[in-house]
Amino acid sequence: MALKVYTTNFGTYQWNPTPTFSPIFTPTTLRYKSPSPKLLEFSRSRRDVSVRGSNLVDEQQQIAFTEPENQLIDALIGIQGRGRSASPQQLSAVERAVQVLEGLEGVPEPTSSSLIEGRWQLMFTTRPQTASPIQRTFVGVDFFSVFQEIYLQTNDPRVSNIIKFSDAVGELKVEAAASIKDGKRILFQFDRAAFSFRFLPFKVPYPVPFRLLGDEAKGWLDTTYLSPSGDLRISRGNKGTTFVLQKKTEPRQRLLSAISTGAGVREAIDELISLQQNLNRDEKELQEGEWAMIWSSQVETDSWLENAGNGLMGIQIVKNGQIKFVVDILLGVRFSMIGRFVKSGNNIYEITMDDAAIIGGPFGYPIEMERKFNLELLYDDDKIRITRGYNNIVFVHLRMDGSKQK
Numbered sequence: 446m447a448l449k450v451y452t453t454n455f456g457t458y459q460w461n462p463t464p465t466f467s468p469i470f471t472p473t474t475l476r477y478k479s480p481s482p483k484l485l486e487f488s489r490s491r492r493d494v495s496v497r498g499s500n501l502v503d504e505q506q507q508i509a510f511t512e513p514e515n516q517l518i519d520a521l522i523g524i525q526g527r528g529r530s531a532s533p534q535q536l537s538a539v540e541r542a543v544q545v546l547e548g549l550e551g552v553p554e555p556t557s558s559s560l561i562e563g564r565w566q567l568m569f570t571t572r573p574q575t576a577s578p579i580q581r582t583f584v585g586v587d588f589f590s591v592f593q594e595i596y597l598q599t600n601d602p603r604v605s606n607i608i609k610f611s612d613a614v615g616e617l618k619v620e621a622a623a624s625i626k627d628g629k630r631i632l633f634q635f636d637r638a639a640f641s642f643r644f645l646p647f648k649v650p651y652p653v654p655f656r657l658l659g660d661e662a663k664g665w666l667d668t669t670y671l672s673p674s675g676d677l678r679i680s681r682g683n684k685g686t687t688f689v690l691q692k693k694t695e696p697r698q699r700l701l702s703a704i705s706t707g708a709g710v711r712e713a714i715d716e717l718i719s720l721q722q723n724l725n726r727d728e729k730e731l732q733e734g735e736w737a738m739i740w741s742s743q744v745e746t747d748s749w750l751e752n753a754g755n756g757l758m759g760i761q762i763v764k765n766g767q768i769k770f771v772v773d774i775l776l777g778v779r780f781s782m783i784g785r786f787v788k789s790g791n792n793i794y795e796i797t798m799d800d801a802a803i804i805g806g807p808f809g810y811p812i813e814m815e816r817k818f819n820l821e822l823l824y825d826d827d828k829i830r831i832t833r834g835y836n837n838i839v840f841v842h843l844r845m846d847g848s849k850q851k
Contacts, residue, residue, distance in 0.1 A: 510695070513549060514677050517542035521569050521689065522697055522828040523843050527591065528569045539569060543670075543679055543687060552671040554628030560675030561668060562598060564607075565690035567591040568698070588705055593690060597625060604633045604666065611706070615642040619651060621662075629669070635662045696720050697829055704740045704841065711742075714831060714841070718824050729792050729822040736761045736830060736842035743838045753780045754801065754814055755835050761842060768796060778805040782814065792822040796834070 510518060520538040524531045531539070552558050592607040602623040609616040617640050621633035635658075638651030655662045670679040680688045694702070700713040737760055745752045752758055759772030759780070766787075772780040784798030798816040802809040816835060823839070824831035830842045 509674060510677065511672070513542070513545050514672060517546060517677075517689065518695060518698070519828065522701070523845075524569065527567060528571055536571070539689070540571075540687075543689070546670045546677075546679060549670070552673060552675075555668040555671035555678075556597065556625045556628055556631055558671065558675075559598065560673075561595055561671060561678070563595065563692060565593045565595070565678060565692055566694065567593060567688060567690050568694075569687075569689040571685075571687040590702070590706075593688075595623075595631070597623060597631070604631060613643060615640065615644075617641075617651065621664075626665070629667050631666045631668075633664055633666065697826075700829070700841070701739075701843075710740060714824075714839070717829075718831065721824050721826075729825045731763055731786065731788075731794055731820075731822065732825060732827070732830070733763045733765075734844050735846040736763070737845050738840055739843050740841040741838050742840075743836070750780075750812070750814075754782055754798070754816060755838070756840065757838075760845065768798070770798070774803070778803065780804075782816075784816070786820065789819070794820045794822075796820050 517539065520535070520542045524535050524539070528536075528539075552560055555561050589611075590609040592609065594603070594605040594607060596603050602625075603620055604623045605618055605620045607616055607618045617638070619635060619638040621635040623631050623633045626632050635653075635655050637655065638653065639648035640651065641648050664683040666683075667681045668678060669681055670677075672678070676691060676693045678688075678690045678692075680690065682688065691698075696713070696717045700710070700717055703709040703713040738756060738758060741757055743757065745757050753770065753772045756770050759770060762769040762771060763786075766785060768784050768786050770780070770782040774780060780801070780803055782798050782801040784796055784800065786794045786796050789795045796816070796818055799814070801812040801814040803812065804810075818835040821833040822830070823833060828844050830840075830844075832840050832842070834840055
């Protein structure tokens with residue numbers, strides 16, 4: 446007998462019969478959480494979610510990247526671990542964009558320019574494994590922010606690598622004495638490092654004896670592209686590593702960073718939606734492709750099947766007028782739910798999901814489950830999609846297949 450679940454947009458459930466799942470189906474807490482504030486307001490039932498416009502875009506200084514720079518930033522969107530988890534296709538796209546910029550005329554003799562001075566955020570590196578074991582552990586984790594500070598026009602020129610754990614915890618700062626060799630190359634030698642924890646009144650030494658490392662503590666860094674705006678830099682190191690760093694990030698990058706750290710997600714969503722509304726008032730279309738759900742305004746419930754059916758986990762596939770939820774349960778076993786969508790208004794789609802099953806290899810256990818709801822496109826581009834769907838839940842999806850459908 447098939448499991449029957451009937452659901453409407455009002456969230457009522459009827460089960461017949463009630464199945465008994467093994468512990469393997471016990472749900473986990475939604476990975477990305479953030480405290481509820483002004484952007485997404487919940488009623489007492491936690492069902493009514495409203496997205497409000499803001500003045501964030503007007504208040505913030507707009508960042509002007511050139512088209513080739515935007516190509517690089519677009520290639521970086523969705524790469525996890527600052528390059529550690531990049532696919533071969535993603536690495537190729539980044540390398541092509543890097544080579545284009547390196548072939549253009551950026552700031553001449555960047556080491557002599559004041560634009561290179563300051564704190565830079567590391568967005569991508571081709572070889573995160575070349576750092577020390579401690580730094581390597583942190584660089585590949587999106588939850589932490591990684592920065593590089595360059596100050597050359599002082600009596601004590603320095604280059605520092607900084608791993609920021611959080612505002613509440615503190616950071617690790619590894620410093621190097623620096624000197625300018627020529628218009629592009631900086632020579633450096635690491636000489637001190639320490640952890641600065643907010644809850645301690647003193648610094649904790651970094652356990653690396655730099656004086657005993659000799660030439661291993663030395664290196665050089667070439668700046669192969671520095672944007673005229675001073676907001677984007679490409680550098681190559683003595684170990685063959687390519688670095689992409691930014692002083693300012695664009696709204697999509699800020700949203701993904703907020704989701705990774707769990708702080709400021711709603712404000713970042715608000716900014717991105719407002720930006721698209723200001724720049725593009727055209728009708729948005731539900732783009733085909735494979736989209737991973739990376740954040741939602743509602744945490745998971747105690748029902749694993751309900752979470753999967755509501756799209757609170759897994760992959761969403763849009764193709765040929767159909768929409769499909771896919772959730773991997775364990776090796777070779779997955780939940781699948783297929784439905785149809787019809788455009789019914791301005792950025793609004795009527796969704797009917799009515800073909801669900803748990804599939805293992807060639808076998809499937811059908812589930813009579815139905816969902817009917819409206820899906821509203823709040824933001825949409827080739828990499829990121831923000832929607833309001835079932836029970837007014839707001840979702841952020843990230844494209845996984847790399848295709849582009851206009």
